[in-house]
Amino acid sequence: MSDSHIKKILVVGAGQMGAGIAQVSAQAGFGVLLVDALQASLDKARAGIEKSLAKLKEKGLLAEEPTEVMARFKWASSLSEAKTFAPQMVIEAVSENLSVKQKIFEELDALLAPEVVFCSNTSSISITKLASFTKRADRFMGMHFMNPVPLMKLVELIEGLSTSREVSRIVRGAAERMGKTCVVSKDRAGFIINRILMPMINESFFVLGEDLGTAEDIDLGMKLGTNQPMGPLALADFIGLDTCLSILEVMHKYLGEDKYRPAPLLRQYVDAGRLGKKTGIGVYAY
Numbered sequence: 305m306s307d308s309h310i311k312k313i314l315v316v317g318a319g320q321m322g323a324g325i326a327q328v329s330a331q332a333g334f335g336v337l338l339v340d341a342l343q344a345s346l347d348k349a350r351a352g353i354e355k356s357l358a359k360l361k362e363k364g365l366l367a368e369e370p371t372e373v374m375a376r377f378k379w380a381s382s383l384s385e386a387k388t389f390a391p392q393m394v395i396e397a398v399s400e401n402l403s404v405k406q407k408i409f410e411e412l413d414a415l416l417a418p419e420v421v422f423c424s425n426t427s428s429i430s431i432t433k434l435a436s437f438t439k440r441a442d443r444f445m446g447m448h449f450m451n452p453v454p455l456m457k458l459v460e461l462i463e464g465l466s467t468s469r470e471v472s473r474i475v476r477g478a479a480e481r482m483g484k485t486c487v488v489s490k491d492r493a494g495f496i497i498n499r500i501l502m503p504m505i506n507e508s509f510f511v512l513g514e515d516l517g518t519a520e521d522i523d524l525g526m527k528l529g530t531n532q533p534m535g536p537l538a539l540a541d542f543i544g545l546d547t548c549l550s551i552l553e554v555m556h557k558y559l560g561e562d563k564y565r566p567a568p569l570l571r572q573y574v575d576a577g578r579l580g581k582k583t584g585i586g587v588y589a590y
């Protein structure tokens with residue numbers, strides 16, 4: 305099998321990441337089935353994708369008509385549709401929660417043919433562990449997109465203990481057809497990107513919690529002082545504070561070092577339901 309055998313992709317989870325992954329997949333010419341347990345997530349994803357395609361067209365960045373891209377989509381609120389859709393590849397992008405992901409992979413493993421390639425967009429959870437919930441550990445890989453997916457160039461690829469060379473090539477090929485550039489990380493909690501990014505975000509919550517400066521000054525300081533396009537608190541809002549907390553918890557647990565312990569203020573925001581841009585309020589109001 306080569307990446308040219310990939311014609312149809314099942315994307316599970318239609319949140320900020322799943323919607324973006326589905327969009328770039330359809331733009332690359334793949335047929336896409338987008339599944340989410342919540343109809344509201346599917347509706348929001350569809351509206352967001354339509355808006356994004358219209359904007360790309362307006363800027364001259366989309367060769368086809370948006371309607372042609374939309375015609376490649378199917379939508380479903382149950383995984384049982386996956387069997388009839390018969391994809392060659394799955395990309396899972398549900399919430400950063402091990403048991404939720406486990407259930408999905410067990411169900412899909414029973415539903416789909418053994419040669420179908422499984423990928424997870426997890427930010428931190430062990431790919432080897434997720435692969436162990438299936439009977440296809442050699443055909444399982446981490447495919448970590450960046451947010452917002454249609455704009456960000458990078459995909460971080462993570463090979464689990466048993467991922468085959470062939471599957472690694474297939475997944476890289478699919479990512480490149482989506483216009484992405486890949487880096488490869490070994491399978492350790494947080495991989496490369498979040499291993500470096502999350503301690504900075506976490507520290508910005510410690511700094512805010514200790515009242516060293518205002519949120520605005522922390523972000524402006526890091527933007528202008530370290531040449532980043534956005535400050536760490538704004539970036540955390542954009543990622544989702546619940547997602548940041550989950551990633552830090554996984555890193556803390558599996559890397560076993562105190563330096564990854566989540567800042568109490570970050571946890572408080574999540575307890576308050578202030579999850580960032582997706583809920584309209586996090587550190588900032590949107």
Ligand SMILES: NC(=O)c1ccc[n+]([C@@H]2O[C@H](COP(=O)([O-])OP(=O)(O)OC[C@H]3O[C@@H](n4cnc5c(N)ncnc54)[C@H](O)[C@@H]3O)[C@@H](O)[C@H]2O)c1
Pocket residue numbers: 316317318319320321322339340341342345397398399400401404408425426427428448449450451542543544547582
């Ligand atoms: N937010 C980021 O910047 C970012 C970046 C890279 C990777 N990720 C990873 O991508 C994944 C998704 O993150 P997100 O930011 O899109 O989260 P999100 O909260 O925006 O979306 C998660 C979606 O999963 C759906 N879902 C939950 N349980 C489900 C189930 N059992 N079946 C079907 N759908 C289910 C929810 O309804 C929701 O629509 C996580 O693993 C996260 O770590 C996030």
